[in-house]
Amino acid sequence: MHVMAPPRALRILHLEDSLTDYELAALTLRRAGIVQALVRVDTLEDFRDLTSQGTFDLILADYWLRSFTALDAWATLQELPHRPPFVLLSGAIGETAAVDAVRLGIADYLLKDDLVRLPIVIARTLEMEDARKAKEKAASELALSQQRLAELTEHLQTSIEKERAAIAREIHDDIGGSLAAIRFDVSWIARNTQDTETAAHARSALDMLQHAIGASQRIQMDLRPPILEQGLVAAVEWLARSFERRTGISTQLRGGMQHPMLDGDIRLVAYRTAQEALTNVSKYAQAQHVYIDFSDSGGLLTLEVTDDGVGMDAAQRHKPGSFGLRGLQERARTVGGWLDVSSRLGEGTSLTLCVPLDLHPSLPSKEE
Structure with a gap:
């Protein structure tokens, strides 16, 4: 099966205490056309120091090492804000242990007897990592968009309430005052006219004015209730x-x-x-x-x-x-x-x- 080379040069950290196994892995990757720098470490301290620098695209790890396991190395990565994908490459791990490791978050595992598949596993792991990062980026952008929408909504609601308050004041000060003044004058006409028809029209106008005053007061309360x-x-x-x-x-x-x-x-x-x-x-x-x-x-x-x-x-x-x-x-x-x-x-x-x-x-x- 032909494996396309990853679109970027890879820097891989190989946690391996066998020099022979390290060289076999390096040879396999070179033959697959993967341009890479493969750095070997065999102690937990060196592993922690190098991973803290954040310069690796991927980690290969044997499961059993001299005084610790790959799970110990995996645990040290949890302290980092950004962790490279982690692949087990071991000759001494059972199926159950491998599945449990994947459940912990380890990307994949491969037996050393099947080393020829290492380029495929790495390519697949990097594709999954790229998909994960794209999903995180999309989620982050969505969260940011929702935050901006919420801020816009709050701004619009505040602007609407301010505009309502301003309109309510104008209704009270201008329209309300004018209606009250007109009502006073029409009431004076109704009281002082000797013409019955004029008086009837004045009383009808007073009723309409009272309705308009009540409507303006109700609109004011709806816009911005002082209560x-x-x-x-x-x-x-x-x-x-x-x-x-x-x-x-x-x-x-x-x-x-x-x-x-x-x-x-x-x-x-x-x-x-x-x-x-x-x-x-x-x-x-x-x-x-x-x-x-x-x-x-x-x-x-x-x-x-x-x-x-x-x-x-x-x-x-x-x-x-x-x-x-x-x-x-x-x-x-x-x-x-x-x-x-x-x-x-x-x-x-x-x-x-x-x-x-x-x-x-x-x-x-x-x-x-």
């Missing part, structure tokens, strides 16, 4: 009462919090999670009851929103274009938490946010 500054429980309670009035769906808050004034980022993530969950209930669940449970016991914040609606299957949760739940999952990650969704058709849906509070140690004391 969040009073704590998570107060904010979600307001959200639940508003949801119940708007939809007619019975909404109950249960459980308790030892630290209602959590870190601001956690409060915001929990609030947005509850807000999105209630929005989904109103759109899709066809529910009669919703339950919101709080807990921060055991150093873990848990917020669970459960409904008794129609539920959904896995395909609905992951359908293309469905970004609500994915957005909540990314939000949860920004504070070191996670999101779990449990649902079955006809049995309702439960959405649970969990955030380890030990990642945010600067918790204020319990509110009086």
